[in-house]
Amino acid sequence: MSRSQKITIWGLVWFSIITLSLPTLVVLGASLTAGNMVAFPPQGLSLQWYEKIALARDLQQAFLRSLIVAAICTAVAIPVGTLAGLALSRFRLRFTTAIQVYLLLPFTIPLIGSGIGLMLVFGQWHVLGSLWPVGIACAVINLPFIIWSVSSSAVLLDPDLELAAQSCGAGRVQTFFHVTLPAVMPGVITGSLLMFILAMNEFLVSLLLVDARIVTLPVLIYNSIRSIITPDLAAVSVVFIVIALAVIWLLDRLVGLEIFLKSK
Amino acid sequence: MSGVQQPAAVVAEGVDMDFGTGAAMAVKDAGFALGRGRFLTILGPSGSGKTTLLRMIAGFQTPTRGQILIGGKPADAVAPHRRSVGMVFQKLALFPHMTVAQNVAFPLKMRRFNPAEIAGRVERYLELVRLGGFGARRIHELSGGQQQRVAIARALVFEPELLLLDEPLAALDRKLREEMQLEFRRIQKELGVTTINVTHDQREALVVSDEIIVMDQGQIQQHAAPAEMYRRPANPFVAHFIGVSSFLKGRRSAAGIEVNGIDCAGQAVADLAPGVACLGAIRAEQIRIAPAGAPLPGCDTVVQGQVTDIVFEGERLLCFVTLPALAAEVQIYHHDPAGLDQLAKGASVSVGWTAGDLLIFAADKG
Numbered sequence: 001m002s003r004s005q006k007i008t009i010w011g012l013v014w015f016s017i018i019t020l021s022l023p024t025l026v027v028l029g030a031s032l033t034a035g036n037m038v039a040f041p042p043q044g045l046s047l048q049w050y051e052k053i054a055l056a057r058d059l060q061q062a063f064l065r066s067l068i069v070a071a072i073c074t075a076v077a078i079p080v081g082t083l084a085g086l087a088l089s090r091f092r093l094r095f096t097t098a099i100q101v102y103l104l105l106p107f108t109i110p111l112i113g114s115g116i117g118l119m120l121v122f123g124q125w126h127v128l129g130s131l132w133p134v135g136i137a138c139a140v141i142n143l144p145f146i147i148w149s150v151s152s153s154a155v156l157l158d159p160d161l162e163l164a165a166q167s168c169g170a171g172r173v174q175t176f177f178h179v180t181l182p183a184v185m186p187g188v189i190t191g192s193l194l195m196f197i198l199a200m201n202e203f204l205v206s207l208l209l210v211d212a213r214i215v216t217l218p219v220l221i222y223n224s225i226r227s228i229i230t231p232d233l234a235a236v237s238v239v240f241i242v243i244a245l246a247v248i249w250l251l252d253r254l255v256g257l258e259i260f261l262k263s264k
Numbered sequence: 265m266s267g268v269q270q271p272a273a274v275v276a277e278g279v280d281m282d283f284g285t286g287a288a289m290a291v292k293d294a295g296f297a298l299g300r301g302r303f304l305t306i307l308g309p310s311g312s313g314k315t316t317l318l319r320m321i322a323g324f325q326t327p328t329r330g331q332i333l334i335g336g337k338p339a340d341a342v343a344p345h346r347r348s349v350g351m352v353f354q355k356l357a358l359f360p361h362m363t364v365a366q367n368v369a370f371p372l373k374m375r376r377f378n379p380a381e382i383a384g385r386v387e388r389y390l391e392l393v394r395l396g397g398f399g400a401r402r403i404h405e406l407s408g409g410q411q412q413r414v415a416i417a418r419a420l421v422f423e424p425e426l427l428l429l430d431e432p433l434a435a436l437d438r439k440l441r442e443e444m445q446l447e448f449r450r451i452q453k454e455l456g457v458t459t460i461n462v463t464h465d466q467r468e469a470l471v472v473s474d475e476i477i478v479m480d481q482g483q484i485q486q487h488a489a490p491a492e493m494y495r496r497p498a499n500p501f502v503a504h505f506i507g508v509s510s511f512l513k514g515r516r517s518a519a520g521i522e523v524n525g526i527d528c529a530g531q532a533v534a535d536l537a538p539g540v541a542c543l544g545a546i547r548a549e550q551i552r553i554a555p556a557g558a559p560l561p562g563c564d565t566v567v568q569g570q571v572t573d574i575v576f577e578g579e580r581l582l583c584f585v586t587l588p589a590l591a592a593e594v595q596i597y598h599h600d601p602a603g604l605d606q607l608a609k610g611a612s613v614s615v616g617w618t619a620g621d622l623l624i625f626a627a628d629k630g
Contacts, residue, residue, distance in 0.1 A: 163324055164357035166344040167428075168418065169374035175345075178370070182361040 024241055031234035038229050049235040059236065062220040065131055066200050069216055072135025073199035074192050077146050080139070081195070082188050085150025086180065090159075103144050114141055115208040122209065134209045134216065138199035145198065146191030153187025186255035197247045201240065271336030272297040273426060273458035274321060278330035281316050281482075290316040292482040293330070298475070301456040303449070305469040307505065308479035314462045315430060317479070321460060322428055323347050335425050345374070350419030350457075351428040355435070356411055358403045364390070364414050365399030371422040389417040392451060409440050416451065427452070429461040433468065445471050466506050470494065478502045496533060500625045503545040510551065510594035512544035513627065520544070520565075521624050523590045529564035530622030541627040548595040550621035553583060556612035563616030569594075571611045583607060585615055 026040045034044030053059050084103075088096060118140070122133045161183060165175040181188075203218040210219055217240075221233055274297070281291040291313040298304050306314040319325045321332055323344035332339045339347060350371075358367050365386050372382045390396050393413035403411065412432060419427055429448070433441045449472045452459050463469055469476050470490045478485045478493070478501075486498035497503035500511065514523035516537065520530030521544045530544050552560050560566050567587050575582040581598040596615060598607060607613070 158355060158357060160353045160355055160357040161359065163322075163344070164351070164353055164359075165370070165374075166324075167322060167347075167349060167351040168371035169345050169422065170370075171343075171345050174374060178374075179359060182359075185361075 027234050027237045027241070030231055031238045033231050033234075036230070038231050038234055049231045053232050053235050053239070056232070058220065059217070059232075062215055062217040063239075065214060066217040068131050069135045069138060069202070069206070070196045070199040072132050073138040073142070074196045076136055076139040077143060077195040078188065078192050081143055081146030081191055082150050082181075082184070084143075085147040085187065085191075086154050086184065088147065089151040089154040090157075103147055107144065111141065111204045112208075115205040118205065119208045128209060129211055129214065131214055134206055134214075135199065137205050137209055138202045139195065141205060142195055142198045142202075145194045146188075149191035149194065150184055150187040153184040153190075157183045189254050190251060193247050193251050197244055200243065271333070273300045273302070273335060274298040274460065275333040275336075276317070276321075276330065277333070279317070279320065279327045279332060280329035281313070281320060281325065282328045289328075289482050291320070291327075294479075294482075294484050295330075296477060296484065296487055298458060298460065300458055303452050303459045303461065303472060303474045304477065305461045305463060305473040305475070306477045306479060307463060307466060307469040309464055309505070311481075312479040313482040314464075314479045318428055318430055318460060318462045321426070322349055322351055348422075348425040349428060350422065350424040350426070351430065352412075352415045352419045352432040354431045356415040356432065358411060358414055358418070360403055362403070363399065364395065364401045364403065364406070367403065367414055368399075368417045368421050371418060375422055385421055386417075389421045392420075392454070393417045393447075408436055409444065412436070412444055413447075416448070420451070420455065420457065423455075423457075425458065427457045427459040429459065431462050431464070433463070433465070441465075441468070442471075448472055470506075478505055480505075497545075497623065498533065500543050500545060500627075503623065503625070507547065508545045508623075509548050510546050510592075510596075512546075512590060512592050512594075512622075514542060514544065516540045516542050516624065520619060520622060523592065526567070526589055528567075528590070528622060529617070529619035530624045531620050532624040534626065536624065536626055543625045543627045544622045545625065546594070546617055546622045548582065548597045551594055551596040551615055551617050553585065553596045553598050553607070554614050554616075555607075556614055558614060560614055560616040562618060564619040565622070566614055566616035569613055569615050571607060571609055571613055574607060574609055581607060583613075585613060587615065 029040050029042050030038050031049055032045050032047070033039060033042035034046040034048065035042070037043075088100060115137075118133075118137045119128070122128050122137075127133050157180070161179055162175050165179040170178060201218060203222065206216045207219050207222065210216060215223065217236070221236055224230075224233055276294050276296050279291055279294040280289055282289045294313075294317055306317060308314040316325065320327050321334070321339075323339065323342060326340055334347065334349070359370065362370065368386045368389055369382050372385060377385070386399065387396070390399060393416050395410060395413050395417065398406070398410065403414065406414065415432060433444050436444060445468050448461070461472060473490055475487065476490055476493050477487045480501050486493060486502045488496075488498075493502065493506055497506055497508065504511075512521060512523045512528065514521040514528070516522075516532065516539060517527050518538065519527050520532075521528050521542055523544065528544060532542075536542055552563060554560050556568060567589050569585040569587040571583055572586055572593070573584040579599070583596045583598055584593060585596055586593045594615065
């Protein structure tokens with residue numbers, strides 16, 4: 001690589017790193033302020049806003065609700081996404097392409113559209129007002145992530161592995177649990193963590209599906225912003241960022257981050 | 265084949281496999297019987313249908329016509345996991361998330377052996393493949409040869425009626441491959457398990473097998489013992505595949521084959537009417553070579569030629585010699601490194617052979 005190429009590439013890398021991390025750094029700074037206003041750079045350093053959010057009951061409850069939504073979403077997405085991901089990559093189904101396009105649709109339909117659709121459906125069923133529909137909605141709109149993640153593991157799976165299990169005397173169900181599932185486990189873990197964090201952060205669809213009694217954390221933050229922006233919101237945002245980092249750390253420990261470089 | 269009263273271990277009767285892709289059938293009218301304890305190699309180029317035939321025996325594919333009997337019973341209705349068939353796969357297909365011992369124990373676990381018996385058997389079979397003490401290792405910690413041995417142990421540990429080998433040695437380097445060939449043979453003889461091996465390596469087929477089937481374009485070309493196949497290939501394709509390198513085109517004559525107006529001594533493999541177009545085939549090690557004019561005692565046919573190239577192969581020389589009189593080129597092995605000087609490129613030489621070594625086939629195939 002020539003000198004000028006090196007400079008260009010490193011320039012781009014640093015530009016990306018800075019622009020991507022700037023908002024995070026600003027929020028982090030603002031959350032540490034000793035003053036009463038969201039400001040960057042912070043006016044003095046203190047952890048007072050973290051203390052405040054740790055004691056705020058509404059924030060705690062909203063946080064708990066978000067955790068529940070994320071857990072429901074993940075619990076629904078694991079079996080559905082794993083089976084769909086395996087089916088799409090392993091079998092030559094009649095409508096594979098059509099199904100793949102259909103699974104892409106949640107991305108092409110604006111979230112506001114699918115959110116209103118889900119709101120109408122759940123409203124008809126009279127289930128709005130509980131948390132589980134929010135979890136299921138998050139699973140539905142984010143399903144492609146876990147399907148892709150499982151598929152990318154499944155295409156690496158040697159089909160002979162399943163035949164070998166059969167010749168060892170394993171029936172279909174045993175083959176699935178003893179051989180297929182362990183082989184795609186990295187994809188399942190990656191997909192589940194993604195689903196968890198996406199559901200945790202999901203705002204727009206939650207906004208449409210929750211009412212005042214069951215606001216999730218992103219919705220609560222939004223509601224607060226509409227009245228007055230205080231540094232405690234910055235502190236909550238930092239908590240979100242820390243959770244995301246924790247998930248990524250967990251992912252790296254469990255399956256390694258290389259899977260993102262390999263997946264298609 | 266074995267002539268014993270008990271049913272043959274494996275029988276194929278008129279087996280077809282048509283994948284319905286519009287291309288030629290993968291396997292056409294395959295039929296053979298294999299006696300208990302025998303080691304059969306199905307030999308053929310890629311696309312010859314040998315792997316498809318093996319996979320039908322394993323139960324992974326169902327013949328479109330005909331039937332396969334294992335132990336005298338029709339196998340078609342039996343799911344692969346209920347067949348008593350162990351298999352070593354081309355890419356081994358060891359379970360990467362299990363240890364060596366867990367891999368070997370897997371067939372026993374699936375067959376619900378009791379845990380004490382499993383432990384004993386796993387140990388015994390790891391000893392058999394000379395991997396005693398490796399049980400706790402992970403698959404990726406093993407060398408290629410060791411992985412082969414794990415795959416063999418896993419295929420044999422439940423004492424199947426039949427062992428199938430789907431080109432498991434193809435990916436190994438030559439030295440290891442030859443070592444593993446002898447290892448397969450040793451284990452097979454030790455256990456007496458009926459074995460079907462698939463390969464495209466004719467040396468491997470000759471080394472390991474009791475019987476060889478040569479396949480081409482979905483059809484069985486010949487089924488014979490290795491020595492028989494080596495000496496009397498059934499047609500030019502088999503001859504070529506089993507290592508015959510020189511072919512002469514001509515017509516059937518009384519002495520053998522008339523090539524370019526010259527009568528060459530040879531032996532027809534079947535009755536061929538005089539004048540019929542035919543093909544003479546001879547191995548590089550059966551042609552003798554000497555400096556031009558030197559006598560070649562014992563040869564029935566001697567012709568003059570010119571060396572066009574020489575390849576030094578260590579224990580022998582491979583000479584490419586054109587024979588202008590026959591309008592042909594032949595390959596000759598010469599086992600006399602001392603004679604190196606006389607066989608320079610461009611040298612004039614005499615070549616000859618005995619009538620029994622030039623095999624004459626009808627010229628319709630190959």
